[in-house]
Amino acid sequence: xxxxxxxxxxxxxxxxxxxxxxxxxxxxxxxxxxxxxxxxxxxxxxxxxxxxxxxxxxxxxxxxxxxxxxxxxxxxxxxxxxxxxxxxxxxxxxxxxxxxxxxxxxxxxxxxxxxxxxxxxx
Amino acid sequence: xxxxxxxxxxxxxxxxxxxxxxxxxxxxxxxxxxxxxxxxxxxxxxxxxxxxxxxxxxxxxxxxxxxxxxxxxxxxxxxxxxxxxxxxxxxxxxxxxxxxxxxxxxxxxxxxxxxxxxxxxx
DNA sequence: TTGATATTACGAAAAGCTTCGTAGATTTGA
DNA sequence: TCAAATCTACGAAGCTTTTCGTAATATCAA
Numbered sequence: 001x002x003x004x005x006x007x008x009x010x011x012x013x014x015x016x017x018x019x020x021x022x023x024x025x026x027x028x029x030x031x032x033x034x035x036x037x038x039x040x041x042x043x044x045x046x047x048x049x050x051x052x053x054x055x056x057x058x059x060x061x062x063x064x065x066x067x068x069x070x071x072x073x074x075x076x077x078x079x080x081x082x083x084x085x086x087x088x089x090x091x092x093x094x095x096x097x098x099x100x101x102x103x104x105x106x107x108x109x110x111x112x113x114x115x116x117x118x119x120x121x122x
Numbered sequence: 123x124x125x126x127x128x129x130x131x132x133x134x135x136x137x138x139x140x141x142x143x144x145x146x147x148x149x150x151x152x153x154x155x156x157x158x159x160x161x162x163x164x165x166x167x168x169x170x171x172x173x174x175x176x177x178x179x180x181x182x183x184x185x186x187x188x189x190x191x192x193x194x195x196x197x198x199x200x201x202x203x204x205x206x207x208x209x210x211x212x213x214x215x216x217x218x219x220x221x222x223x224x225x226x227x228x229x230x231x232x233x234x235x236x237x238x239x240x241x242x243x244x
Numbered sequence: 245t246t247g248a249t250a251t252t253a254c255g256a257a258a259a260g261c262t263t264c265g266t267a268g269a270t271t272t273g274a
Numbered sequence: 275t276c277a278a279a280t281c282t283a284c285g286a287a288g289c290t291t292t293t294c295g296t297a298a299t300a301t302c303a304a
Contacts, residue, residue: 006261010207024281040263042282047261061270061281072219078208079219085132086200092230095217096237097194097201108214113238115218116231128291146251162293164252169291183251183300 003053003069004077008044013074016054016067023062125175125191126199130166135196138176138189145184 005013015030016022028041045065048054057064087094099109127135137152138144150163167187170176179186209216221231 007207008262014207014210036262037264039265039282043263043284044261046283058282063282075208075216075219076223078204079216080223080225082200082204083220083225085129085136086197088136090230091220091223091226092233094197094201095220095234097197098205098213098217098220099237099241101198101202101213103205104213108212109238109241111214112217113235115221116235116238119221119231130292158292159294161252161295165254165293166291168253180252185252 003051003074004081005048005053005069005074009048009053012041012044012048013053013067013069013071016065017071021064021066023064025062027065125173125196126203127170127175127191127196131170131175134163134166134170135175135189135191135193138187139193143186143188145186147184149187 011031011034012027015027019026019030024042024045025038027045028038031041045054049056049065053067053069054065055068056066083089083091083094098104099112133153133156134149137149141148141152146164146167147160149167150160153163167176171178171187175189175191176187177190178188205211205213205216220226221234
């Protein structure tokens with residue numbers, strides 16, 4: 001069950017994870033920055049249904065979709081793959097680059113330090 | 123010039139980055155775990171030449187390839203994209219998941235702590 | 245020299261991703 | 275009621291990625 005959603009699928013999953021339940025139109029509206037047609041989103045979500053990435057309730061005319069795959073698990077899959085294929089297996093290298101990109105706020109840095117302390121004491 | 127190498131291209135780039143200069147056969151031999159034909163690697167590297175990801179010296183019969191795109195820069199591109207599309211922009215979330223995967227050795231953790239200290243004092 | 249080996253070039257097939265148009269069904273509201 | 279709006283299903287086109295076979299050329303060794 002080691003899913004690897006495509007970029008487009010990830011965009012849709014992000015919406016489903018955030019909202020929990022969604023019609024195609026709701027997803028479409030959340031993504032309108034992408035300037036892609038309604039039926040494109042529909043088709044993608046139907047394909048995701050085939051792949052069992054999502055499930056849907058078809059009791060009403062407007063089908064309601066929800067994610068079948070877990071957000072954290074999916075993030076982990078991506079991360080592990082990235083560490084292998086992009087960072088040659090070095091987690092620390094990835095972490096340092098992530099922290100060095102100047103996009104991390106003081107609050108985030110503190111949270112990470114806290115996390116490291118806890119990791120140490122376990 | 124914001125390249126996004128494919129998975130196969132990344133495998134080849136890993137070899138080129140590690141070795142510096144390579145014939146197609148050398149790359150092929152480094153990747154034989156993948157059980158893919160010689161001409162497949164050749165074709166991929168020719169495509170990468172088109173895309174200007176690599177350059178080559180054709181003065182001898184056996185062409186010698188080298189990466190044109192930078193390893194760190196490429197890692198950064200992947201990382202930034204991943205933080206956006208997979209982690210909704212939260213660097214700290216990515217970092218904590220990376221550290222929590224139990225693949226990180228004590229040495230790596232110490233290096234990261236050191237790195238955080240230095241980041242603080244600058 | 246000449247046959248075996250190594251190399252490149254190139255076309256093309258297969259698979260997957262993204263996109264949209266159109267047809268048909270359902271709902272809604274004037 | 276019935277026309278407009280909404281929704282699903284589905285096919286298909288265009289693109290990229292991955293794969294390999296074959297032909298042509300170059301090198302090497304006996």
